[in-house]
Amino acid sequence: MGEAFEGTIAFRVVVALRDDIVTMALKPGDVISESDIAGRYGVSRQPVREAFIRLAQQGLLLIRPKRATVVKKISPDGVRQSRFIRESIEVEIIRRVATAPAAETAAVLAELIADQEAASAANDSRRFHKLDELFHRTLARLAGVEYAWQLIDDHKMQLDRVRYLTLGVSSSQRAIAEHKIIAEAVSKGDVASAEAAMRAHLGRAELLLNQTIEDFPDYFE
Amino acid sequence: MGEAFEGTIAFRVVVALRDDIVTMALKPGDVISESDIAGRYGVSRQPVREAFIRLAQQGLLLIRPKRATVVKKISPDGVRQSRFIRESIEVEIIRRVATAPAAETAAVLAELIADQEAASAANDSRRFHKLDELFHRTLARLAGVEYAWQLIDDHKMQLDRVRYLTLGVSSSQRAIAEHKIIAEAVSKGDVASAEAAMRAHLGRAELLLNQTIEDFPDYFE
DNA sequence: TTCTTTCATCTTGTATGGTAGATCAAACTT
C-alpha cells in the first residue's frame, strides 16, 4: 500500500495495532476503545481514531457507532473467498509467465528457491515465510502486474491470522518441492502443468482452515 | 464494503466526494483542502478529514502531509492491472458456474438480458449500466463468491472515471449480444466457450483506455 | 417475583484551537 504518512503518530499506531492483530496479541472479539489505546500509547484520541478508520477499511476492525470497536472475528467464508481471489489471480499470473517466459525467469526463480532451502536448513521460519512470499511476488513482477500482488497482500492478512494460529506445522520441505515443480514448468513454458502445480500449491490451505476452525471456534464467526 | 457509519456526516461527505470524483466534477489533479470542502458543505473539518482518509485508501485522493490533498490522476498502468484482476476473477467465476450450472442459472440470466434489452430500447443508459453491472454480480453470486465482486467493484471506480470520459459511445447492443453468448455457453456447461466469450467481452476496454489517454492526457499520470 | 423505568457511565461523532512543516513571493545581500 502506498502509505504516504509515515512520519505521523497515526501511522505508528496503525503499524502497532496491525501487528498486534495479525500476531493474535489482540484476539478476534476483543473490545477496544479509542481512549483505551490512546492511553496505552500515550497519545491523544485523534490519531488512534484515524488508525481505527484505516484498519476498519482493511477488514481488521469493526467500528460500531456510539458503542465500541471490536477486533473482527475471522469469517470462514471470507477467508474462503480470499483464497478464491488469490487463486484466480495467481493462476492467471502463472499462465502469463509460462506463456512467454522472460530470459531471466529460470535463473531468478532458481536463486529464490536456493535461498529458501538455506532458510529451511537453518530452521529460520520467519525468513522462510518472507522468501515464500517473495517467490509469489516475483512471479507477479515477471507477469508485469506487481500491483495485483499488493491486492493479494492486503487480503492475505486474514489468512495470516489463521496461519499464526497454526504456527510450526508449516512443512517448508513440501512447499519448496512444490515451488520447484512450478518453476520448472514455467521455465519450460508448459502452461497447463504450471497452472495445475500452482492450484495444487494453493489448494492445501483449505484443509488447514477447517482444522483451525475446529481448534479455535471462538475466533470465527 | 460494509460501511457501518451511514448516519454520520463523514459518510455523507464520502459519498458526495466520491460521486464528484467519479463523475469528473472534481478532475484529476484538482487541489482541495479540508477547510475548503468543510466550508463548501457547511460542516467542520473533522468529518471531512476522515472522509479524505477513506477516499485516499480507495485510491481516489492523495494526501500530501503538510501540503495539500489532490484528486489522484488516473494511472494507466493501474487501470490495466485493475483490468487484469477483474479478468482473472471473472474468468474463474465463469468457469465455476459453467462447470456445475445450477438449475436456476439459465432462467435468471435470461431474465436479466431481457431487462437489458428493454433498457436499451428505452435509451435509458443509466439503467442499462446498472443492469450490466448486475449481470456480472449475479454470475459471482451463482459461483458463491459475491464478496469477490465487491472487490472488483472497489477497483472499478478507476475504470468508471475513464468510462465517464467516454460517455455515449457505449454500444449497448454489442454488450447484450455478448451477454447472450456468455449465458448460452454457461447454461450448456461449455466451459471453454464461456471463458473465451468472457475474455472477449472484457477485452474491449483496452482500446477504449488507449483512446481516452490520447484525448485527455492531463488526467493521466 | 417480574417487568418497567430511570440514570450513571460507557462509547464514538463533531467542533475548534493551536502546532509545525512546506511553499512562494518579496525584500535583502552580494
Added chain:
DNA sequence: AAGTTTGATCTACCATACAAGATGAAAGAA
C-alpha cells in the same frame, strides 16, 4: 543582476472539549 534570506500564508496533524447515542445495572411499580 543574480542569488539568498526572510516571513506571510498556505497545508495537514494533533490535542482537547463537548454532544449524543447505546448500554446495563439499580431503583421502582405491578
